Amino acid sequence: MYMTMLLNHIRAIKSWGEKHAARSSIDVESFQMEVKARNRYFTLHPQFRARIDGRLLNTSKISNQATGFLGWLPYAPIKWSLSSDKLLFKAHMVEHGLRTPAWWTAPEQPDQDYIVKGSRGSFGLHITGPFRAGVAPTEMAASASPSLETRYAEQFIQGVNLKLWIWGRTIFHAHTYSYPAVTGDGVHRIDQLIELLAQTQSPRMPRPQGDGEAIASSLAHQGFTRDEVLADGVSAWLDFRYGRDYESPCTTELADNALPRLSEALLVQAKLAAEALAGDLEARFPAPILYSLDGVIDALGNAWWLEVNSNPTLPPTGYPHVFSTLFETPPIP
Numbered sequence: 001m002y003m004t005m006l007l008n009h010i011r012a013i014k015s016w017g018e019k020h021a022a023r024s025s026i027d028v029e030s031f032q033m034e035v036k037a038r039n040r041y042f043t044l045h046p047q048f049r050a051r052i053d054g055r056l057l058n059t060s061k062i063s064n065q066a067t068g069f070l071g072w073l074p075y076a077p078i079k080w081s082l083s084s085d086k087l088l089f090k091a092h093m094v095e096h097g098l099r100t101p102a103w104w105t106a107p108e109q110p111d112q113d114y115i116v117k118g119s120r121g122s123f124g125l126h127i128t129g130p131f132r133a134g135v136a137p138t139e140m141a142a143s144a145s146p147s148l149e150t151r152y153a154e155q156f157i158q159g160v161n162l163k164l165w166i167w168g169r170t171i172f173h174a175h176t177y178s179y180p181a182v183t184g185d186g187v188h189r190i191d192q193l194i195e196l197l198a199q200t201q202s203p204r205m206p207r208p209q210g211d212g213e214a215i216a217s218s219l220a221h222q223g224f225t226r227d228e229v230l231a232d233g234v235s236a237w238l239d240f241r242y243g244r245d246y247e248s249p250c251t252t253e254l255a256d257n258a259l260p261r262l263s264e265a266l267l268v269q270a271k272l273a274a275e276a277l278a279g280d281l282e283a284r285f286p287a288p289i290l291y292s293l294d295g296v297i298d299a300l301g302n303a304w305w306l307e308v309n310s311n312p313t314l315p316p317t318g319y320p321h322v323f324s325t326l327f328e329t330p331p332i333p
Helices: 006-019 086-095 192-198 212-221 262-284 316-327
Strands: 023-027 033-037 040-052 057-058 066-072 114-118 128-131 151-153 158-169 168-175 182-184 235-237 288-295 301-308
Touching: 006 033, 006 066, 006 316, 023 040, 033 316, 040 316, 086 262, 086 301, 114 301, 128 212, 158 182, 158 262, 158 316, 168 212, 168 316, 182 212, 262 288
Parallel strands: none
Antiparallel strands: 023 033, 033 040, 040 057, 040 066, 114 128, 114 151, 158 168, 158 288, 182 235, 288 301
16 A cells, blocks of 8 residues: 555655755654754654554554554654544534534434444444444443543445545645445356455455454445345445545555545635644644544535544654744745
8 A cells, every 4th residue: 555655654754854954854663754954853653553462553563463564753653632532532523613423422313324432433333234224223322431432423425435644734635535336247146246356456444254243234224235136237236434445555646645636615614624634733732733534425416424544644744844944945836
């Protein structure tokens, strides 16, 4: 994938350094990077994706459990309440007049189609549904321990997944993904079409055998089952979660960054959301912070904001923005 390929990060830093007479070096023990330019120097901290005790998490320590590289930043991982608690984030969006799907906590009952998720980040795991309105949720009770998350129901809005990367108030990278889908031929069952899709598309996630419950729920929402033959020309989507596609990963900036292709109306909505979030961050931290913002684009082209992440992968396109802040180099056009 473009953003997790170490060479893309090194290329981006090297390109910036050549333009600004900078020198960079990496400590192979800690994987920290030192960058010198304009009579200043900064230490950048690495971030890795790791699987520890069966859990996915981001860490600044390189170890045998690390599975991917997420970039260098001029600060260690931070904690931010709007990122740690999705319900706080949703309330913040409402307070600023921004769209976020309706939500319900026990004992409230959803009166619209919905999914069930937890208030803490989970890399898209532990999300169930979608369910039709009127179907009572079975796992929405708040956790007994305050250290654990609250389960809640959230209005299900079908659309195109949107993810933005923001440095301070500047949006510099975006992903847009339609749901993975299969199209019937009147011969093959849906599960056979899924297998064929997986074989021909070099899948990222999910694997057909790994996310069966999510696929079954998505199909049921559309009135299908995995073992039925899909009529010729009829399409069925398989998963609504970000990153669960069957396409080969993008390896270049041009293919990976959808920001230049977003509509002007959508960019206006995105900038309003970034302003609302940056205002909260600036009250807590003295310098710009990297964060990513997840949403879904509905059929009318409107963005509905779902959650924010304060320690995301840094796309290589972000380094010129980071260095512009650190070294006061000219802003990016």
